[in-house]
Amino acid sequence: MTTKGRPRSFDRDAALDAALHEFWRHGYEATSLAGLTKAMGINPPSLYAAFGDKRRLFTAAVQRYADTHGRYGALALARPTAREAVETMLRLAAAEYAAPGHPPGCLVVDGATNTTDAARDVREELRAVREGNKKAIAAKITADVAAGLLPPGVAEEADALAGFYASVIQGMSTQARDGADRAALERIAEIALRAWPAGPDAGAGADAGAGTDEGAGADAGTGGGTAGA
Amino acid sequence: MTTKGRPRSFDRDAALDAALHEFWRHGYEATSLAGLTKAMGINPPSLYAAFGDKRRLFTAAVQRYADTHGRYGALALARPTAREAVETMLRLAAAEYAAPGHPPGCLVVDGATNTTDAARDVREELRAVREGNKKAIAAKITADVAAGLLPPGVAEEADALAGFYASVIQGMSTQARDGADRAALERIAEIALRAWPAGPDAGAGADAGAGTDEGAGADAGTGGGTAGA
DNA sequence: CGAGTTCTGTAGTGGTCGCTACAGATGAAC
DNA sequence: GTTCATCTGTAGCGACCACTACAGAACTCG
Numbered sequence: 001m002t003t004k005g006r007p008r009s010f011d012r013d014a015a016l017d018a019a020l021h022e023f024w025r026h027g028y029e030a031t032s033l034a035g036l037t038k039a040m041g042i043n044p045p046s047l048y049a050a051f052g053d054k055r056r057l058f059t060a061a062v063q064r065y066a067d068t069h070g071r072y073g074a075l076a077l078a079r080p081t082a083r084e085a086v087e088t089m090l091r092l093a094a095a096e097y098a099a100p101g102h103p104p105g106c107l108v109v110d111g112a113t114n115t116t117d118a119a120r121d122v123r124e125e126l127r128a129v130r131e132g133n134k135k136a137i138a139a140k141i142t143a144d145v146a147a148g149l150l151p152p153g154v155a156e157e158a159d160a161l162a163g164f165y166a167s168v169i170q171g172m173s174t175q176a177r178d179g180a181d182r183a184a185l186e187r188i189a190e191i192a193l194r195a196w197p198a199g200p201d202a203g204a205g206a207d208a209g210a211g212t213d214e215g216a217g218a219d220a221g222t223g224g225g226t227a228g229a
Numbered sequence: 230m231t232t233k234g235r236p237r238s239f240d241r242d243a244a245l246d247a248a249l250h251e252f253w254r255h256g257y258e259a260t261s262l263a264g265l266t267k268a269m270g271i272n273p274p275s276l277y278a279a280f281g282d283k284r285r286l287f288t289a290a291v292q293r294y295a296d297t298h299g300r301y302g303a304l305a306l307a308r309p310t311a312r313e314a315v316e317t318m319l320r321l322a323a324a325e326y327a328a329p330g331h332p333p334g335c336l337v338v339d340g341a342t343n344t345t346d347a348a349r350d351v352r353e354e355l356r357a358v359r360e361g362n363k364k365a366i367a368a369k370i371t372a373d374v375a376a377g378l379l380p381p382g383v384a385e386e387a388d389a390l391a392g393f394y395a396s397v398i399q400g401m402s403t404q405a406r407d408g409a410d411r412a413a414l415e416r417i418a419e420i421a422l423r424a425w426p427a428g429p430d431a432g433a434g435a436d437a438g439a440g441t442d443e444g445a446g447a448d449a450g451t452g453g454g455t456a457g458a
Numbered sequence: 459c460g461a462g463t464t465c466t467g468t469a470g471t472g473g474t475c476g477c478t479a480c481a482g483a484t485g486a487a488c
Numbered sequence: 489g490t491t492c493a494t495c496t497g498t499a500g501c502g503a504c505c506a507c508t509a510c511a512g513a514a515c516t517c518g
Contacts, residue, residue, distance in 0.1 A: 005464025006514040027343025030258055033506055043467055044507070050465095054506065109403065113342035114256025127407050160416035163404060167417050170403040171396030174338065178356050180392065187389035188396050195423040234494025235484040262476055272497055273477070279495095283476065 012050055015040040019051075020061040025103040028058050028112045028122045058111075058122060062129070065107045072096055073133055081149055082140035083196060086165050089137075090189035093169050097176035098185055105173035130166065138162035151200045161197070168192040241279055242293075244269040248280075249290040254332040257287050257341045257351045287340075287351060291358070294336045301325055302362055310378055311369035315394050316422055318366075322398050323414035326405035334402035359395065367391035380429045390426070397421040 018039040022031045033054060037044055051057040066074075072092030079085040097105050108130060112123040141158040144150045154161070172185050180188075247268040251260045262283060266273055280286040295303075301321035308314040326334050337359060341352040370387040373379045383390070401414050409417075 003464090004462075004516050006466075006516095008465065009514090026345060030343045030345045030348075032345070032504080034504085045468095045509095046466065048507070110342050113339050113403075113406075114259045115343075116255060116259045116261070119259075130403075130407060157416065157420075160413070160420060163409065163413055164397075164417045164420040167397055167400030167404050167421075168393075169400070171398070171400030174342075174359075174399040175392060175396050177342075178359060184389070184392055187386065188393045191386075191389060191393040191424050192396075192421075195420050232494090233486050233492070235496075236486095237495065238484090261474080263474080274479095274498095275496065277477070 008046075008050070010040070010042050010046065015042060015047075015050070016057075016060060016064055019057055020064055020107070021102060023058055023061050023111055024065070024105075024107045027110065027114060029115055029119050055122070059125065062107065062111070062125070066129075069096055069102060070106070070108060077136050077140065082137070082144040083149075085140050086137060086196070087189075087193055090165070090169065090172075090192060091186065093172055094185035094189045095182055097173055098180060098182040104176040104179075106169075106176075109170045109173040110177065130170070134162045134166040137165055148200055150197060154197045157197075164195065165192065237275075237279070239269070239271050239275065244271060244276075244279070245286075245289060245293055248286055249293055249336070250331060252287055252290050252340055253294070253334075253336045256339065256343060258344055258348050284351070288354065291336065291340070291354070295358075298325055298328075298331065299335070299337060306365050306369065311366070311373040312378075312425060314369050315366060315425070316418075319394070319398065319401075319418035319421060320415065322401055323418045324411055326402055327409060327411040327414055333405040333408075335398075335405075338399045338402040339406065359399070363391050363395040366394055377429055379426060383426045386426075393424065394421065 018041070019036050022036055022039045033044060036054070036057070037047055040047065047057065051060055073089060076085045076089035076092060079088050108126050112119065112126050115123045138158045141150065141161055142155055145152060145155040145158070168188065172188055175188065176185060247270070248265050251265055251268045255264070262273060265283070265286070266276055269276065276286065280289055302318060305314045305318035305321060308317050322335070337355050341348065341355045344352045367387045370379065370390055371384055374381060374384040374387070397417065401417055404417065405414060
């Protein structure tokens with residue numbers, strides 16, 4: 001299978017990166033073909049030949065995002081414990097969302113927030129990714145409860161905890177887009193980690209790494225009491 | 230000054246409410262004049278005579294939102310203590326974001342997330358409201374430190390705490406738009422409140438008795454003081 | 459070389475965007 | 489009634505939207 005015909009005169013990956021940045025900054029529908037072709041340095045027919053159409057180009061950009069800037073999610077979920085996974089996810093998100101060289105915030109969180117009815121499927125595409133991440137966090141928590149790393153009562157609020165940390169991360173994206181720098185985002189992450197449930201031997205305050213005020217009984221009492229009531 | 234000429238044939242407030250719902254659901258730029266006029270039950274010339282143009286109609290809709298569904302923010306900030314303000318804001322937001330009868334989430338958070346360069350000022354308008362709310366929360370915290378309701382060290386992280394709770398609320402809006410119901414949002418709010426700093430006499434870690442700090446801050450029945458225990 | 463294949467730039471397509479000119483309709487003032 | 493001011497619906501403005509027909513350019517193959 002040889003490559004016949006006139007060869008492509010642009011770098012497909014570089015063009016995809018340029019498209020990704022456009023979608024990242026403006027969102028799906030607010031990104032025009034004119035803006036895309038200008039940023040990518042190509043003309044519409046080349047775009048359509050290489051990527052299909054705007055809709056498929058967006059999906060390709062999301063995929064590329066997941067493989068590059070958005071890789072922190074998978075990296076964090078690969079950590080052995082739920083606590084490490086959540087902490088890693090928060091801290092990597094803080095660093096990534098405000099990193100120079102690309103638009104602030106998260107493409108998956110804010111890439112298709114404002115859509116017409118015609119682009120409802122685009123919003124659904126990103127929503128599915130967000131919900132998948134949330135479920136993955138909940139699964140990590142449930143697994144740690146089963147492994148004895150977290151008290152049994154935490155199992156009942158695994159979904160709630162996952163929803164909380166998903167909410168924080170999504171809010172961090174908005175904060176980054178509003179101008180928060182990396183330090184500010186890291187402070188948000190740090191405070192969010194104070195809400196992590198105490199270990200299985202709660203009350204003794206055997207906490208891994210975090211807050212100065214955290215190990216004490218207040219949080220342990222809150223979590224255990226609410227869950228067990 | 231009498232009213233001469235043909236009287237307006239539609240209810241201006243009702244039309245504004247309809248426009249608000251359109252902007253709320255789709256965001257500023259994804260809302261078309263055609264969609265607005267259809268939802269408002271009027272024709273373009275009537276819209277322009279009554280509200281100026283799409284841009285000014287949006288600002289009027291944001292103002293109406295602030296006076297109605299978005300009133301929870303001002304209500305919460307009117308509470309005497311920072312703790313009550315934040316707790317009230319979280320719980321009212323949880324109830325409001327998933328309430329039936331209107332689109333999910335918050336207009337101020339998600340009403341102008343995806344914009345072209347031409348509508349950058351719209352995004353700025355909402356960003357200013359968000360940042361104002363964040364600063365108001367920080368001011369409440371700083372005031373409570375000055376009043377002795379919170380330990381002096383909290384003053385240094387007043388901005389960080391405000392950023393954290395703003396982040397949670399903004400994330401709750403995304404969660405609501407992704408389908409979270411009121412109960413799920415309230416669980417997020419509850420977990421977020423676990424990160425609230427301990428009272429002024431908490432440094433020694435003598436807090437098994439929750440009454441020390443919670444008695445002043447938590448109102449009856451809200452669960453702010455770990456109600457179930 | 460010529461034939462075959464694919465890419466590239468030009469120059470549009472119909473459709474929708476926000477917005478408005480215009481004329482008829484509908485009221486108050488006289 | 490007549491006059492005048494304002495609103496209303498129709499109909500259409502130029503600009504932009506995503507997208508593509510077309511022809512020439514640039515490559516591999518025989």
